[in-house]
Amino acid sequence: MLREWAHYLTLPAPWTHRRLGYVRESVSLTSRSRRCRKAWRPHLEAARTVIAQSFADLPQRRTAVVLGSGLLDDVPLAALASAFEAVLLVDAVHPWATRRAVRAYANVRLATADLSGSAGWLLGGADDLADALPAIVEGQSVDLVISANLLSQLPILPIAWYEERDRTVPPDLGRRIVASHLAGLARLRTRVCLVTDVEQVEMDREGGIVDRIDLLHGARLPPxxxxxxxxxxxxxxxxxxxxxxxxxxxxxDWHPA
Ligand SMILES: C[S@@+](CC[C@H](N)C(=O)[O-])C[C@H]1O[C@@H](n2cnc3c(N)ncnc32)[C@H](O)[C@@H]1O
Known part of the structure; x- marks a missing residue:
């Protein structure tokens, strides 16, 4: 607990991201990933494999962008750093473990951004959700964009912002945030690799289903x-x-899907 608190206090992050709860979430993700290391391993390996396959046949490899890089648990960073001239890791918060890991690579950079497009709107000053992808993702030299277990996470804190204040959540907020990320990816002219959880199933000890939650708020994906x-x-x-x-x-390759 003390360790989490120290982590929370010292993690560098913009004030808006701290206020919206991204630092708190990042610290709790770090602890959860340690506790669930064994249970998460098959998922993390599968995600790393798909990401590595996404650029195996790419003829041009200038910049790779990872959206939702987080702890880098599902990101084959060494393979990306050696295959591409530059790698850009984008997240609302970059945990200490990631900051330490990137020091080994001269061509890996960190960028901090709110990829839900909701920060300006929630904190006042914007009339609606902003474009969810930062301009840097559409840069001329970008040949690969990876959305790494991020999509289902995007609506969580914006919805919690309303719920924690006992305010009505705007109808369709979750679906709009998800749809906006997908529209942003569809617009890109680069190879796009998308890995996302789509549904949560709660099961009891007998294997019975207790609850199901659509993590994409009604947005539909191709097979x-x-x-x-x-x-x-x-x-x-x-x-x-x-x-x-x-x-x-x-x-x-999200485009032909
Ligand atoms: C399930 S984690 C996946 C993390 C990462 N791919 C890994 O291997 O650790 C989701 C990530 O999405 C990030 N995230 C959630 N909402 C975000 C937002 N609005 N903008 C940017 N990043 C966000 C979190 O900070 C977290 O790092």
Whole structure:
């Protein structure tokens, strides 16, 4: 707990991201990923494999951009750094583990951005959601964009912002944020690799389904190249007698999908 608190206080992040809860979430992701290391391993390996396959046949490899780089658990950073001239990691918060990992690579840079497009709107000053992808993603030299287990996360804190204040969540907020990220990816002229969880299933010890949640808020995706289950919370992590399993869909090349 003390360790988490120190992590929270010292993590560099813009004030707006701290205020919106991204630092808190990043610290708790760090702890959860340590606790669930064994349960998450198959998912992380599958995601890294799909990402590595997404650029195996790319003829030009100037800049690769990773959206939602986070802890880099699902990102084959060494392979990206050696295959591309430059790698740009984009997240609302870059944890210390990532900051340390990138020091080994002269061609890897960090960029901090709100990829939901909602920060200006929630904190006042903007009338609506902003374009979700930073301009840098559409740069001339970008040959690969990876959306790495980010999509389902984008609506979480904007929705929580309303709920924590007992305010009505604007209808369709979650679906609009998801749709805006997908529209941003569809607009890109580069190779796009998308890995995202799409559904949460809560199961009891007998394998019975207790609950299902659509993590994409009604947005629909085409059939994926690969799909697998991610045991997000084994028994005892979230609840003693139920576990949470996320269905993951992955696209090596999002455009033809
Ligand atoms: C499930 S984690 C995946 C992280 C990462 N790919 C990894 O291997 O650790 C989701 C990531 O999305 C980031 N994220 C969530 N909402 C975001 C937003 N609005 N803008 C930018 N990043 C966001 C979180 O900070 C977190 O790092």
């Amino acid at each position: 994926p190249d690969r799909t697998w289950d991610w045991e997000l919370a084994p028994f005892g992590e979230a609840e003693r007698h139920t576990r949470l399993v996320h269905r993951v869909w992955a696209y090596r």
